[in-house]
Amino acid sequence: MRWDRFFDDLEDQLASEWEAERAALDTEAERLRLSRVVLAERLTQLAGGETPAACSFDLSDGTTLRAVVTGVGADWVALAPAEGAGAVIVPFASLLAIGLPHAELLRSARPVPARSPLADRLTFGFVLRDLVRRRAGVAVHLASGRVLTGTIDRAGADHLDLAVHEPGAPRRADEVSGYRLVPFASVAWIRADAAPALV
Template sequence: MRWERLFEDLEHQLDSEWEAERAALDSEAERLRMSRLTLRDRLTVLADQSDEVAIDLVGPTATLRGRLTGAGADWCSVELGADAHVALIPLEAIAALGAARPALARSVRPGGPPRISDRMTLGFVLRDAARRRGGVRVHTITGGVHIGTIDRAGADHLDLALHEVDVPRRDAAVAGIRLIPFHAVSWVQLLGT
C-alpha cells in the first residue's frame, strides 16, 4: 500500500515537472515569436480587421485618423474620413499608433498567408499613382506640403510636378518640379485617380 502511494507521488511529481517544463518552453517560444514581430506585421493584421487608427507622424504634421486599409513592405494606407481620400504613410514616418485595445491585442496574433501587397514598396505604389495621373498632396517631415502630380517615382525619391489640384497636369499649368526623397515624406494624400 505504501509503495503504491510512493509511486503515485512520484508520478504526480513527474507530471508537475513536465507541465512546468512545457510551460517554460511555451513561454520561451512566445517570447521568441514576439521578438520577430514587426510593425508591418501588426499593421497588416489591423488592416485586415478594418480598424480605425490614429497615427502620429514624425515632424510637425498632425495626427492622422482613419481606417487602416492596407500595408506593404515599407508603407501603410489609411482611408481618411468621409471624402475617402487615401493617405500613404511610409513606416519610417510613424512615430506612434493608437487603436482600440482589443484591436491592438489581436494585432500580435499571426496574420494570414503572405500576399502580393506585402512585397510592394512605397516606390511601387507611387509609380502606380504616377501612371494614373491623379493629383496628390505630399506632406514632408519638415511640415511642407507640395501639391501636384507625380511624374515619376524612383527607388528612393519621386518627381512631383507642382500645379493646382483642380487643374490637369499640363506643361503650361506646371509651376515647377520638386524632387522629394522618400525619407523626407511624412505622408502622401491621393486626391484622385
C-alpha cells in the same frame, strides 16, 4: 495505504512539474516567435478582418491621422482616413507610433499567414508609379511640416518629381506653378485624390 498516498503525491508532483516546464517552453517559444514579427505583418493583421478598427497614426511631420489600414506593401502602409476623401500612403519610416485598442494590439500580434511575395516587392516607389500612371492629384506632406500639392510626374528609386499646382486643378502646363524633386526620405505621407489600384 500510506504507500499508495505517497506514490499518488509523487505522481501529482511530477505532473505539476511537467506542466510547469511545458508552460515555460510554450512561453519561450512565443517570445521567440514574437521576436521575429515585423511591422508589415502586424499592419497586415490590422487590415484583415471583417470590421477593421480605426487607429491613430502619429507621423514624422507631427500629424496624427485617425484611419483604417487598407493595404500594406514592402515599406509603406495605405490608410483610409476617418476624415476626408481619397487615400493616404505612409512610408514605414514616417510612422512614429500607432494607437489602437488593446484587443486590436493583441490581434495584430497573432501568427499571420505567409505574406505574398508580390506584397514584399510593392515598394513605396512602385505605389507612387501607379499614381503617376493614373495622374492622380496629391498632397505631399514633408517631414518638415510643409505641404506640396500637385501631380507626381515621375517616381524614381528614391525620389519623385512633382508638378506643383493648386489642389483639385488639372495637371496642365498653364496650371503648374513649379516643379519639385522630392527625396522619399523627406516624405512624411501622401494624400492622393484617388486610391492607388494596388490597395
